[in-house]
Amino acid sequence: MKQKTMTVQSVRRLNHTMAEMKLSGLGDAVIHPGTFVNIQIPGYFLRRPISVCAADGDILTLVFRIVGKGTEYLSAMHAGETLDVLTELGNGYDMKKAGDRPLLIGGGAGIPPMYALAERLLKEEKRVTVILGFNGKDEMFYTEEFERLGAKVIVTTVDGSAGIRGFVTDALPSDCTYFYACGPAPMEKALYRLLDIPGEFSLEERMGCGFGACMGCSMETRNGPRRICRDGPVFAKEELLWED
Amino acid sequence: MGRLSTELCGIPLENPVIPASGTFGFGYEFAEYYDINRLGSLSFKGTTLNPRFGNPTPRIAECTGGMLNAVGLQNPGARAVLEEELPKLKKVFSKPIMANVSGFSVSDYVETVRILEAEKQIGWYEINISCPNVHGGGMSFGTDPSAAFEVISSVRQVTDRPVIAKLSPNVTDIVSIARACEKAGADGISLINTLLGMRIDLRTRKPILANTTGGLSGPAVFPVALRMVYQVHKAVRIPIVGMGGISTAEDVIEMMMAGASAVEVGAANLIDPYASLRIIEDLPRVMERYGIEKLSDIIGVTEQEKM
Numbered sequence: 001m002k003q004k005t006m007t008v009q010s011v012r013r014l015n016h017t018m019a020e021m022k023l024s025g026l027g028d029a030v031i032h033p034g035t036f037v038n039i040q041i042p043g044y045f046l047r048r049p050i051s052v053c054a055a056d057g058d059i060l061t062l063v064f065r066i067v068g069k070g071t072e073y074l075s076a077m078h079a080g081e082t083l084d085v086l087t088e089l090g091n092g093y094d095m096k097k098a099g100d101r102p103l104l105i106g107g108g109a110g111i112p113p114m115y116a117l118a119e120r121l122l123k124e125e126k127r128v129t130v131i132l133g134f135n136g137k138d139e140m141f142y143t144e145e146f147e148r149l150g151a152k153v154i155v156t157t158v159d160g161s162a163g164i165r166g167f168v169t170d171a172l173p174s175d176c177t178y179f180y181a182c183g184p185a186p187m188e189k190a191l192y193r194l195l196d197i198p199g200e201f202s203l204e205e206r207m208g209c210g211f212g213a214c215m216g217c218s219m220e221t222r223n224g225p226r227r228i229c230r231d232g233p234v235f236a237k238e239e240l241l242w243e244d
Numbered sequence: 245m246g247r248l249s250t251e252l253c254g255i256p257l258e259n260p261v262i263p264a265s266g267t268f269g270f271g272y273e274f275a276e277y278y279d280i281n282r283l284g285s286l287s288f289k290g291t292t293l294n295p296r297f298g299n300p301t302p303r304i305a306e307c308t309g310g311m312l313n314a315v316g317l318q319n320p321g322a323r324a325v326l327e328e329e330l331p332k333l334k335k336v337f338s339k340p341i342m343a344n345v346s347g348f349s350v351s352d353y354v355e356t357v358r359i360l361e362a363e364k365q366i367g368w369y370e371i372n373i374s375c376p377n378v379h380g381g382g383m384s385f386g387t388d389p390s391a392a393f394e395v396i397s398s399v400r401q402v403t404d405r406p407v408i409a410k411l412s413p414n415v416t417d418i419v420s421i422a423r424a425c426e427k428a429g430a431d432g433i434s435l436i437n438t439l440l441g442m443r444i445d446l447r448t449r450k451p452i453l454a455n456t457t458g459g460l461s462g463p464a465v466f467p468v469a470l471r472m473v474y475q476v477h478k479a480v481r482i483p484i485v486g487m488g489g490i491s492t493a494e495d496v497i498e499m500m501m502a503g504a505s506a507v508e509v510g511a512a513n514l515i516d517p518y519a520s521l522r523i524i525e526d527l528p529r530v531m532e533r534y535g536i537e538k539l540s541d542i543i544g545v546t547e548q549e550k551m
Contacts (some may be wrong), residue, residue: 001277003518040515045462046306047515086517206302206452208313209514213269215289215318216304218297225297225318230273 001211002029006085008077009059014141018109019075020053023060023083031055033116034092034180034202034234037062038210040084041070047086048074049210049229051182051202053112054119060087063112063142089210090233093117093200095124099177102126103199104151105168105191107133107183111142113202117180118151129154129176133168133183137161169194192242200236203228247538248527250284252483252506253406253431255340255367257284259527260496260539263520264487264510265290265344265370265410266315270329274513275336278521287342287508288325288333290372291360293352295321299377300454305443310462310489311511312441314377314455317346322359330363340367344410346375350398357399367406370485371399371430374412374437376459386412386437389424396428406431408485413465413472414440422476433476434485434508436469462511463489470502477503477544491519493526497534503544 006025013019031052037060038047048070054061066075077083095117102121106114111132121128128151134140136159146153154171155163164171168183169190179199181191188201205228208216212230219226221239226232248259263271265287274280298318305312319325333341343366347353357369373386373395385391386409396409409425411418413436422433438459443452451457469488477484486504490496491512499507512519527539536542 001517044306045308045310045511045515046304206304208304208311209267209517211517212273213267213517214304214313214514215266215269215298215315216313217301218303218315218318219301220297 001089002087004029004085004087006060006083008079008081008083010079011075011077013075014063015139017065017139018141019064019066019071021062021064021074021077023062023085024058026055026058026060026087029087031060031087031116032092033095033120034113035088035090036210036233038086038089039074041073043073044070046208047210049089049207051113051233053115055116063115065109086210090229091231093180093202093234094236095120097178097198098124098126100127101175101177102128103173103176103179103197104128104130105133105179105181105183106130107168107187108135108139110183110187110202113182114180115142115145118146118149122150128152129173131156131168131171133187134162135159189242192237192240198237200234201240202234203232247531248524250505250540250543252485253368253408255406257506258339259284259524260500260504260506261520261524262287262342262485262506262508263513264508265372266313267510267513270325270333272332272336274517277517280337281339282521282524283339284506285339285342285367286337287344287370288329289319290317290344290346290375291319291322291325291356292317292346292348293322293356293359295319295324302452302454303458305452305458307441307443307460307464309464310460311514312443312453312458312460313438314453314458316377316455317375322356326359326363330365334365341365342368342370342408344370344372346372348378350395353395354398354402357402361403368408368432369399369403369405370408370410370434371396372410372437374410376412376414376438376440376457377455386421387415389420392421393424393428396425396430400429408432408434410437411435412437413468413488418472419475419479422480426480426482430482432483432485433480434487435476436465436472436488439465439468461489463491465489466495470499473499473504474502474546478547490523493523493530496523496527497530497536497539497542500539500542501544501546503547505543
């Protein structure tokens, strides 16, 4: 964990629910795909944990859903304003396990962490397939960004307004070596049942501290109680107790 | 001894700042961020006789000026604390440790203390008779003077180390509980635990917390805590550890003026892992501003000033 004062470079709305924020000031922070940052927002007591979408030199990119007043505040910030940010939180994805043909699956607000992961895996010359699941065309974002990276991109929409009609589970390819998934709990649990390749899930929970002190985000696993913020947010499939 | 030094139940403290139980784990993880020997002491995660997972999630909700938690005493149990957690803490912390103990029956408390007695570095037992997030224990001992008396006097019989009773603010008369603890042989009183609260999610119309209710902490509770420390200080002769929303050096000084010999910092650690250290570093400058030479000079000074 490193505490940084970061400066807003840009904020833009990607659609009616998602926003993208670029911040400078990473300094010596090393950003690993699947980790998150925890942001102090003026006027609010608890920090807001947000997964890392991309990191390039000194610049951190966050893409987040505007769900409440805290994220609304972030989405209305201007270039030059500063934020107190705890970086390098959580474990991140285990990229060593990817194999030659990793499958990345993101659903809605769970898509952003897949971007940094795809970027890194493509640099390692893996054949990366990305499934991006949305409710409808009006909620789509970042599909072109993923294509520009050079990943094979499959889009699904629940209402059929773009890509394959249905859920990410309706578009699963059969020739992948390992999966990484992040999205709403029903999506992750469906993937847990359907995928027969090994892989890992990124989880979400209301957090107190975000660095393991308060036990606010604990979960029972096959290896006993684990803190989603500190022992996760990424957990291997076999650690999870999602049978029922 | 320095300007920040104080004393708690006969044990000297280099400074009065102690991270509060439940906001600092077993301490060693914070040693990755700074030298935790800079702290006065630390109160470790509430320990029960048997391992506990605690309550279902969500366990955390936010509110103006603070937060609600309903963790429900998640801990690995007394034996694992003694054999696995404390050895890790002792590698990075060399001062007397405050052992926070909770239970669901008098014998739970007694047995837990008996197990922890094997650890020589424990300086104090902080007996939590005030957890609002578990049923059939915890707070039920701290809301009735005779039940509080029974727990504290029973623990008193199995250790020679100082016993500090941690009180709940969710009572009509905090003074009667504090007096019962003093009479039972407590060497000190710590207060306040969290205030029982609740939030509702407007979209689902359901409570945000899976436990429905949770304990309120953070700056919002500071005036309540201060008032209770002040009232208890007037009523008992044993030292007081004041806590509840402390987040600045000014808050520490105010709490000590109300009657606290030492303080605990809780929720502030969760939003800033460096909070306890920052408060210690700020103290000399703030003491200067208010003409305080030694912190030990101001304990309970407000009551004397009034007379």
